[in-house]
Amino acid sequence: MTVKLAVHHVTEYTYEDAVEWAYHAACLVPRDTPWQQVSGWQLGITPLPDGWGIEGLELDSAELARHLRRDPWGNRHFSFGHARMHEKLVVDSRFVAELRERPAPDPASGPDWESVALGLRYRAGRALQEADEFALASAYAAPDEALAAYARRAFSGRRTLAAGGLSLMRQIHADLRYLPQSTTVATRAGDALAQRSGVCQDFAHVFIAACRSLGLAARYVSGYLLTRPPEGVPKLVGADASHAWAELWCPEQGWLALDPTNAVPAGLDHVTLAWGRDYDDVAPLRGVLRGGGVAMLRVAVTVEPWLSGESAPLAPSA
Missing domain, CATH: 2.60.40.2250 (Immunoglobulin-like)
Known part of the structure; x- marks a missing residue:
């Protein structure tokens, strides 16, 4: 399709x-x-x-x-x-x-998250891979202990990386309130998590920083979202806004595009503009x-x- x-x-x-x-x-x-x-x-x-x-x-x-x-x-x-x-x-x-249509994340397949995190650790002689730099801290999505504890709620036990990523996406959507003007473009992931509110940029930063706090690799995606009004209500011109989501690196499934603002994998409504370590890029x-x-x-x-x-x-x- x-x-x-x-x-x-x-x-x-x-x-x-x-x-x-x-x-x-x-x-x-x-x-x-x-x-x-x-x-x-x-x-x-x-x-x-x-x-x-x-x-x-x-x-x-x-x-x-x-x-x-x-x-x-x-x-x-x-x-x-x-x-x-x-x-x-x-x-x-x-x-x-x-x-x-891109392949949907499969929570039943792929490696467990701990083995992926172990594979991303630096060690002498290991060849560099694309995902490595997205496991490191960046200005707006830096790991910390609070984010690590928050991430472990989703990445429990030895569940697959994809299952943990989907769980974290839904967890952020449930825990954070979408509240325009509650943050600024300079708000960091830890602050957004602490106040439990923000906009799509903050939801993505919390997801990315939480994953990095467990040693996983995630990147920030900027783009646009097609929004559909309720049936019978006309779509307002200019009512859409710039959007952001995250992508989590899975060795077997590639980059899993997950939108914690809407609790859905990115699909035919998501238009990609660019990606980087966080909004600043x-x-x-x-x-x-x-x-x-x-x-x-x-x-x-x-x-x-x-x-x-x-x-x-x-x-x-x-």
Whole structure:
């Protein structure tokens, strides 16, 4: 089974005072994976960044590709700057993603979690593997004793890694309250667990840090989620938001994509943007600027089924 989803993500900053100079870095380029193929990506930035072509002309794929760089995990980033006065910044990203069903985590198969943790321990002569760095601490998902104790409730006995991961996903969903504005982008996993609330970013960080506290490898995935309103209620444009979930490394089943915010494995509703050790590696947009005063931020994300016959631009290569 496959589905096509159209994603539209707009970030708008309106500044109290004019910005004199600004430099931004972004992670907004969706990636191709075995379960996701991106058939189009358009980027609009207003005002047009310095050195990004001619004002008033749309950037083509070759022009966009010139500004992209890859990080160690294969995500594509870009940076841009303005050395002129402006009072508003708008970054508009849109694309179409074709999603295939990925294998569901099988709790009855695979190794037990303790043997996986043992295999991830460093020892002389062991070849490095992809999962190794995702078992280490990172800024927002660092192991600690409280997180380890919390994780052991899910990873009890010698249950399989997949069974433990699914149990931890459901445990976080039950124990933490989804509460917007109860945390910030700088909230760490231990703090989110202690206050028992947060948003999808915090749910993912708690899952990742809890797994790392037991010596397991887990990574942070940023993306988008197709949300469906109750029957008979129209879907509001812009009602969706950026989303985040986690992936747990299982030697036999690969990366198990688990969404603790919704207590479901990631599926045909989950559009992958990028992955890293935690949010800090894949923040959608960040920057430094001179001037501006207080900034008002507006983010609108719309994820909808793509209708056959709609045009989709070619994605830039890099």
